[in-house]
Amino acid sequence: MTDPTPHSPDDVPADGPAVGRDEWVARHDERRLARGRLLGPLEERLRRVPWWAWLVLFIALLALVPAVSGSGYVRRVAFDTVLYMLLALGLNVVVGWGGLLDLGYVAFYGFGAYAYAVLDSDKFGVHLPTLVAIPVVVALGAILGLLLGLPSRRLTGDYLAIVTLFFLQLFQTVMTNGDKAFGHNLTGGPNGILRVDPFHAFGHSLVVQHQGVFAVSYYYVAIAIFAVVFVALWLVNRSRTGRAWRSLREDPLAAEAMGMPVSWLKLMSFSFGAAVAALTGTAFAALNASVFPLTFYFTLLIIVYTMVILGGSGSQPGVVLGALIVSPVLEMLREPAKGRILFYVVLVGGALVAFRVSRRLGVIVAATVAFGFAAHAIANAVDHSWVAGEHAGGVSGALAHWVVVPAQLARWLTPVSYVGLIGMALVLTLVYGRLRVALLVPTLYLAAFVWENVMLTNPEPARYIILGLLLIVLMILRPNGLLGERRVEII
Amino acid sequence: MAKTLLELRGVSLAFGGLRVLTELDLSVEEGEIVSVIGPNGAGKTTLFNLITGIYEPDEGDILLDGQSIVGLQPHQISRRGVSRTFQTLRLFLNMSVKENVMAAAYGHTHAGIFRSMLRTPGMRREEREIDRLAEERLAFFGERLMGYRWNQPAYSLSYANRRRLEIARATAAKPSLLLLDEPAAGMNPVETHEISELIGRLREEGGYTILVIEHDMHVVEGISDRVVALDHGVKISEGSFDQVATDPRVVEAYLGTKATATK
Numbered sequence: 001m002t003d004p005t006p007h008s009p010d011d012v013p014a015d016g017p018a019v020g021r022d023e024w025v026a027r028h029d030e031r032r033l034a035r036g037r038l039l040g041p042l043e044e045r046l047r048r049v050p051w052w053a054w055l056v057l058f059i060a061l062l063a064l065v066p067a068v069s070g071s072g073y074v075r076r077v078a079f080d081t082v083l084y085m086l087l088a089l090g091l092n093v094v095v096g097w098g099g100l101l102d103l104g105y106v107a108f109y110g111f112g113a114y115a116y117a118v119l120d121s122d123k124f125g126v127h128l129p130t131l132v133a134i135p136v137v138v139a140l141g142a143i144l145g146l147l148l149g150l151p152s153r154r155l156t157g158d159y160l161a162i163v164t165l166f167f168l169q170l171f172q173t174v175m176t177n178g179d180k181a182f183g184h185n186l187t188g189g190p191n192g193i194l195r196v197d198p199f200h201a202f203g204h205s206l207v208v209q210h211q212g213v214f215a216v217s218y219y220y221v222a223i224a225i226f227a228v229v230f231v232a233l234w235l236v237n238r239s240r241t242g243r244a245w246r247s248l249r250e251d252p253l254a255a256e257a258m259g260m261p262v263s264w265l266k267l268m269s270f271s272f273g274a275a276v277a278a279l280t281g282t283a284f285a286a287l288n289a290s291v292f293p294l295t296f297y298f299t300l301l302i303i304v305y306t307m308v309i310l311g312g313s314g315s316q317p318g319v320v321l322g323a324l325i326v327s328p329v330l331e332m333l334r335e336p337a338k339g340r341i342l343f344y345v346v347l348v349g350g351a352l353v354a355f356r357v358s359r360r361l362g363v364i365v366a367a368t369v370a371f372g373f374a375a376h377a378i379a380n381a382v383d384h385s386w387v388a389g390e391h392a393g394g395v396s397g398a399l400a401h402w403v404v405v406p407a408q409l410a411r412w413l414t415p416v417s418y419v420g421l422i423g424m425a426l427v428l429t430l431v432y433g434r435l436r437v438a439l440l441v442p443t444l445y446l447a448a449f450v451w452e453n454v455m456l457t458n459p460e461p462a463r464y465i466i467l468g469l470l471l472i473v474l475m476i477l478r479p480n481g482l483l484g485e486r487r488v489e490i491i
Numbered sequence: 492m493a494k495t496l497l498e499l500r501g502v503s504l505a506f507g508g509l510r511v512l513t514e515l516d517l518s519v520e521e522g523e524i525v526s527v528i529g530p531n532g533a534g535k536t537t538l539f540n541l542i543t544g545i546y547e548p549d550e551g552d553i554l555l556d557g558q559s560i561v562g563l564q565p566h567q568i569s570r571r572g573v574s575r576t577f578q579t580l581r582l583f584l585n586m587s588v589k590e591n592v593m594a595a596a597y598g599h600t601h602a603g604i605f606r607s608m609l610r611t612p613g614m615r616r617e618e619r620e621i622d623r624l625a626e627e628r629l630a631f632f633g634e635r636l637m638g639y640r641w642n643q644p645a646y647s648l649s650y651a652n653r654r655r656l657e658i659a660r661a662t663a664a665k666p667s668l669l670l671l672d673e674p675a676a677g678m679n680p681v682e683t684h685e686i687s688e689l690i691g692r693l694r695e696e697g698g699y700t701i702l703v704i705e706h707d708m709h710v711v712e713g714i715s716d717r718v719v720a721l722d723h724g725v726k727i728s729e730g731s732f733d734q735v736a737t738d739p740r741v742v743e744a745y746l747g748t749k750a751t752a753t754k
Contacts, residue, residue: 232608239607239618243586243594250583257543257577259569259598259664268604314585485585485644 054317055230062223072214079214079287081327082222083280088307088319089229090276095305096314097242098269099249101157104148104164106304107171108274110296112141112281114175114187117291120197123188130199134282141278142271149270153263156252168301175293192292199286208287218287225283229276234316236272245269246314299464303330306471312484321482326467333463336456343451343466347444350473360437367441372402375445379404395452403448414454421446493520495557496700497573497668502541502551504724511537512724515551519668524694524701526711528735529721530744535704536578538721539670542702543575544568555668570598574666576657578673578704582645589641591656592625595663628659631696632689651682658689662697669693671703675710687713708736720744 065078087109094102115137119128128136152163178187187193199206199221206217236242247255248265256262285291303326311322332338355361379386389405406413424443428436455462474482497519504512512534519525527535540546542553544565553561560568574595583591600621602614629636632655648656654674661669674690675683687710693699705711711718711732718735720728722744728735735741 235610236604236607239604239614240593240597240600240602240621241604241607243590244597246586246590247583247594250585251581253545254577254581254583255594256565257545257569257575258595258660259566259574260594261564261566272604 051234052231055227055234058320059223059227062226063220066216066219070213072209072212075214075216075219077328077331079219079222080331081323082219082226083284084304084307084323084327085320086222086226086229086280086283087277087304088311088323089226089233089316090273090280091304091308092313092316092319093233093245093276094269094273095308096319097237097245097249098266098273100266100269101161102164102270102273103161103301104167104171105273105277106296106301107168108141108145108277109281109284109300110171110175110291110293111144111274112137112278113285113291113296114193114281115140115278116282116285117193117196120286121193122195123193127197130197130201130286134279137282138275138279141281142275144278145271145274146267148274149267152270153266168297172293172297175296187293190293192290194290196285196289196291198289199283206286208289218283222283225279229279230316230320233272233276237316241265241268249314302464303467306467308481310471310474310481312481315481315483315485318481318483325482329470330463330467333466334459336459339456339459339462339466340451344448346466346470347447351444353477364437364440364444368444369402371441371445372448376401376404389453403445403452405452409453417446417450418454421450493522495519496521496523496555497542497702498554498557499542500552500554502548502553504537504541504546504548510724512541512548515721515724515726517719517726519700519702521667521700522694522698523716524690524703524714526715526718526732527702527704527721528706528708528711528718528741529727532723533721533744534724535721536672537724539575539672539702539704542568542670543573566598569664569666572665572667573670574661574664574668575670576654576661576672576674578676580650580653580657582653582656582660584646585644587642588636588645588648588656589622589625589629591645592628592660592663593621595660596621596624596665599665624663628663629656631662631692632659635685651678654678654686655689658693662693662699667700669697669699669701671701671705673704673706675705675707683707683710686710690714712736 062078062082066075069075087106090108091102091105094100094105116133118124119126119133119136120130121127148164148167152160155163175187176190179185179189179191181187197205198208199218206221207215208218209215237245244255244260244265245268247258247260248262248269252262255265307322307326308319309322310326311320312318329342332342351361351364355364376387385407387404388407389409395403395405421443424439424446428439428443431439455465478484495518497517499515499517502512502515502517503510515534515538517538527538529535537546541548542560544560544563544567548561552559555568555571555573558571560571560573563571583594586594600617602611602617606614626641629641635652635655636659645653645656654677658671658674661671671690675686678686690701690703690710691714694701703714715732718728718730718732719726720735720738720741722740727740727744728738730738
């Protein structure tokens with residue numbers, strides 16, 4: 001018998017096992033093409049479409065929104081969504097590429113809005129042309145980012161998070177108390193700054209409302225800003241600076257040893273994120289014609305972070321998609337009718353994802369439906385007032401005969417059902433097999449009960465709870481976000 | 492005689508009360524391959540960290556091309572022509588294989604952020620050069636780093652190929668002095684043999700001066716012009732492989748004295 005260990009890579013027969021060659025990876029393309037006669041080549045085709053073609057398509061679709069719906073409300077939501085996309089893109093520079101946990105991000109957004117308000121309002125009687133004001137505000141935002149970066153450049157992780165969080169609080173405090181700064185009213189305090197100029201250039205002003213309906217002009221301006229920012233960041237990411245930013249995220253020590261000035265790169269990343277946020281702030285202030293300190297606080301910070309994490313931190317299309325999902329969902333949850341649709345779609349969709357199309361799913365759906373009608377019938381038979389709340393709550397159709405909505409909800413029932421639901425969900429994670437299926441049915445029903453009776457009557461907290469649930473479910477299914485690249489830690 | 496590229500003069504470093512390196516003198520001539528050997532904890536990797544500026548020596552001076560590099564930031568030292576690999580691999584795992592190498596070209600390229608946004612002709616030219624450089628450095632490893640896509644993320648590489656990629660990345664910084672920290676660690680006999688040949692080729696074809704830490708004595712014997720042995724932060728022997736390998740102090744450092752050794 002010969003020695004099985006080959007002595008040189010040349011000894012290895014061409015079709016034999018190749019030592020040290022990553023066979024699985026090498027055949028990635030073959031596998032992809034073998035996926036099917038239709039799907040494989042289609043994926044290959046789609047992969048070859050250049051990035052700017054996707055961007056043009058996306059922007060064309062965005063631009064069509066006002067044409068599809070004349071409603072001022074829809075246009076306004078679309079405008080806000082574009083602003084959120086911009087915010088997410090800016091945060092992606094700091095968090096997704098630089099790998100820096102910046103919890104003060106929305107302070108830069110607020111700074112941009114305030115700076116624009118100061119430069120273009122009756123507050124100090126300054127009315128700079130927009131084409132001057134915007135570059136000034138963006139430059140100031142970048143400088144502020146640099147200033148915050150200077151003391152924090154040696155910090156990473158938790159420590160950086162604390163310092164930046166403090167910065168957000170500082171911004172908040174200064175803006176709220178700025179009406180008594182050394183005897184001058186600089187920021188308007190809690191009342192903010194009012195009567196901020198709209199965008200205006202060459203003697204024309206962009207009107208916010210046209211005959212009482214939200215005018216599309218601002219929307220198109222926002223889309224234009226979005227396109228410019230997206231392209232600029234895309235090109236930076238595919239340059240020496242972008243590669244250095246991502247190297248810094250992966251391993252700062254190795255990046256430094258490979259000739260990259262880590263401290264400077266961190267400052268640049270901070271500064272760029274801040275500049276994008278400040279730019280977005282100008283559009284926000286101009287559209288709303290006013291700024292208030294509490295707009296730029298934790299709720300907004302959490303929403304923007306949700307978008308970035310949900311979409312896939314580090315991926316530009318990902319964070320845009322995150323904004324595109326989260327912003328309309330939050331809007332829909334304001335209205336019971338739309339929120340209800342969303343809730344049941346998520347419920348059914350979640351079950352579909354968890355169990356696929358299987359007999360078990362069929363059993364669960366059938367059992368839940370039957371359970372509901374039975375519970376409703378029993379409640380109706382015992383006391384009609386137990387199920388008389390449907391119309392007050394706006395429940396209609398088959399749903400009205402399924403979910404129990406009492407006319408008068410007993411005081412104790414709210415916390416009990418709420419806590420009960422959480423308890424049931426926790427128990428579900430501990431049991432397996434048939435018991436889990438059996439317990440899932442009442443849990444689903446209880447969820448619907450809580451939704452109809454408790455959450456819909458308090459839409460404001462319910463919005464964020466639903467957002468949190470959405471995030472938890474998605475993080476379990478796709479830990480790196482919807483479009484995020486697969487990530488590995490150092491192993 | 493060739494000129495001295497790297498010179499350490501009486502370098503000492505202590506972490507608190509622990510003296511990691513004591514009064515170390517070391518010089519590396521241009522074009523030489525010098526191996527540093529010694530038991531675990533002898534201070535070999537600390538030596539590399541000192542040369543690359545991650546630590547600063549408490550005493551002594553480190554000269555590169557006759558100029559002191561003590562007190563410079565690691566990225567400044569990298570720009571002066573010192574590049575390294577890490578004993579515990581430190582690749583940019585979530586970036587593509589090619590991007591790992593391209594990233595290391597940062598030090599000798601110039602396009603700023605705004606030029607990148609505008610894609611100026613100069614920036615495009617530089618980008619093409621970086622691209623070509625990366626492909627050339629990866630091609631150096633033959634089919635080992637060619638056979639599959641350069642666009643795969645680095646984490647998809649096998650352990651041995653990660654080591655190769657680290658060397659490719661280090662050379663993309665265009666160094667004159669290359670520090671290799673245990674390049675053959677964790678490799679099988681075939682791959683170890685390959686690495687020895689590769690280090691020779693790095694000098695012949697790349698023109699690098701190489702300082703290498705290695706535990707595998709076959710590799711050390713095969714490649715070294717000179718061997719330096721460290722123990723407890725002190726240089727205990729220096730010379731050709733045969734001289735060092737037979738030096739009683741080196742044998743003692745590795746195996747203990749006759750009195751304590753059994754058998």
